[in-house]
Amino acid sequence: MTAQAELSLASELRLRATAYDLAGARDYAAAAAAAFGLSPDDGYDFVYAVNEAVTNAIRHGSPDEHGQIVLSVGAVGERLVFSVRDYGTFAMPASASASDLEGGRGFALMEQLVDDVQVQADGDGTTVTLSKARM
């Protein structure tokens, strides 16, 4: 039963890489958080971190030939795992301590709101993965 529930939660979403589509990414993450059983507060934090990761991919990454980036979500044991893949390489922004007034808060916020944030760059693109445990 648990295995089936986890299997049905795994999904992938190809999203147009535009700011206009960020609300769709948040809806996608919110639905996954609710289905997985994160508390409302933890769900909010998960959605917030997803929004930051997708915003970074749209701002600093590159979409595929169809103008899309790939979002995926799934359960790994007691953790809800999200990843966003784009097809460019972007430098990891500086931390919140950076002197730049306007930027640099996104990754710091992500790291505070979810349990783990990983950035993996290969020759073809960048994947940001984040996860949050179910309490």
Next chain:
Amino acid sequence: MSSFYITEDVQADGLAVLAVSGEIDFEVSPRLRASIDRHVKAGHGRLMLDLSEASFIDSTAIGVIAGCATSLRRSGEGLMVIVCPVENRKIMRIFEIAGLERAVDVHPSREDALADLAAAA
């Protein structure tokens, strides 16, 4: 598409009150910046940004607020303050994590913010 609205009101003494509701993300942050810039250019350098009805604010919008508040203060053109009640926990918690209060004063009510603006005038 984000749910996002700004209502703008310039009071008789030139104070601009911008009430922002809904979700403030990378899509709509430029609209927030344009609204603030428009009031500053019109000579309304004293601004109150009321986020009581905001449900979401991302790092780009926090950057806009911090940047505008800091440049106003440094240039001497004016002062911007934020209104957000402690009951709006979602927004206040994000402010705390982002350290927004290092760049701009956050008040729990419009009355409290007005007192701060009057003291600075």
